[in-house]
Amino acid sequence: MDGNGRWAQQLGHPRTYGHRVGSDAVRRIVRASRRLGLSALTLYAFSEQNWARPPSEVEALMDLLREFLLSERDDLLANDIRLRGVGRIERLPSRVRDVLERITDETKNNRTMTLSLALSYGGREEIADAARRLAERAVAGALSPARIDEAALEAELPSMSVGAVDLLVRTGGEQRISNFMLWGAAYAELYFSPALWPDWVEADLYEAITAYQQRDRRFGKVRSDVASAADARGPTQATTAGAGPAPAIPVALGAR
Ligand code: IPE
Ligand code: MG
Secondary structure, eight states: OOOHHHHHHHTTOOHHHHHHHHHHHHHHHHHHHHHHTOSEEEEEEEEGGGGGSOHHHHHHHHHHHHHHHHHHHHHHHHTTEEEEEESOGGGSOHHHHHHHHHHHHHTTTOOSEEEEEEEEEOHHHHHHHHHHHHHHHHHTTSSOGGGOSHHHHHTTOGGGGGOSOSEEEEOTTOOOOTTSSTTTTTTOEEEEOOSOGGGOOHHHHHHHHHHHHTSOOOTTSOOHHHHHHHHHTOOSSOOOOOOOSOOSOEEEEOOO
């Protein structure tokens, strides 16, 4: 969700005003995602690197986050949305953490959509934290290093519990990933929107998803029609299957 600061500055306002208007865009897009039937939406709300912003901006973002959580609580419950934070949540000030933990607990049995807020989040940090936990288990004798593979590491990544990223959207015109869901985005379709985040409306989300639906996802394999044509010619060896039908898509919006 990039571009809040620039949006405000273009209008001669302080950056924090952009964050406030950006939080209205969050509400819009969460509602639209739920209506579309997305199973998972992960929003990059605050990166581990964002702590290095001016303290007043960090404070304003934390206040907004608390306000957002309090104001969304009833809607999350009413719409069967499970909320959770991913990232180094322990770094958040207690006034935010307390509300986040309470609503996470209150919504934990909701199933229709999982809304993950990436907070104090970094993709490298998440992988490093997972590696450390595996190492601790290995040292304790509970895990053989030989059993550390992609699946074992993936099981330690909180962002991956909703599945890998199908569509990764970045707003605000930049074309980079900025440490967002590095593991889960391995085969994500990337979509870059020039619109600044506060300007994002439902139609922008629909456009991103329409673009996604037109992509040909092969995951390193060959297209299924190509594979079955090869089959028809009668290879003796198993051919590579295609990607199959598009799944209900977890979407990740974000990155600065
Ligand atoms: C992203 O907008 C929002 C957060 C960090 C929460 P920015 O603050 O990065 O906006 P720009 O990129 O400076 O315009
Ligand atoms: Mg930015």
